[in-house]
Amino acid sequence: MLSELRPQVLSILNTNAEVSVRLQEICNLLQENISYYDWVGFYFKNGNKEELKLGPYAGEPTDHTIIPFGKGICGQVALSNENFVVPDVQAQDNYIACSINVKAEIVVPLFVNGENIGQIDIDSNTPDPFNSEDEDFLEFVNKEVAKIL
Numbered sequence: 294m295l296s297e298l299r300p301q302v303l304s305i306l307n308t309n310a311e312v313s314v315r316l317q318e319i320c321n322l323l324q325e326n327i328s329y330y331d332w333v334g335f336y337f338k339n340g341n342k343e344e345l346k347l348g349p350y351a352g353e354p355t356d357h358t359i360i361p362f363g364k365g366i367c368g369q370v371a372l373s374n375e376n377f378v379v380p381d382v383q384a385q386d387n388y389i390a391c392s393i394n395v396k397a398e399i400v401v402p403l404f405v406n407g408e409n410i411g412q413i414d415i416d417s418n419t420p421d422p423f424n425s426e427d428e429d430f431l432e433f434v435n436k437e438v439a440k441i442l
């Protein structure tokens with residue numbers, strides 16, 4: 294159950310470690326404990342540029358460390374301010390492939406004081422694995438992360 298990880302999310306965020314270390318630990322926690330979360334990362338708005346910059350992540354390195362707003366699933370979420378659940382990445386026209394193994398993706402925006410300042414991005418090698426429980430859980434993670442930013 295995803296909700297069983299909530300206390301661990303809170304205990305990671307409640308330490309005094311640097312923010313980047315705490316975010317890295319969140320990525321590791323999710324990637325290691327949720328079987329269908331194969332890549333977990335945070336992207337943040339890059340200063341005042343209309344682009345996202347990769348932050349802490351767990352999983353294979355990606356070439357896509359900078360993503361312009363509007364490009365790919367991530368870039369679309371930067372503009373829409375809404376969760377984007379992709380059951381089948383091959384069915385998407387505006388998609389940036391990171392690995393040929395990825396079948397599905399979910400991106401949930403991260404708000405600080407109502408402003409969309411980044412997102413959490415999950416790639417899955419399992420087809421169509423995400424449901425509303427994932428959305429609830431990732432919204433919870435982002436709300437808690439927002440408190441330390």
Ligand code: SME
Pocket residue numbers: 332334355357360364365366367368387388389390391398414416
């Ligand atoms: N697939 C994403 C790009 C980021 S990678 O998944 C790490 C997208 O289409 O925006």
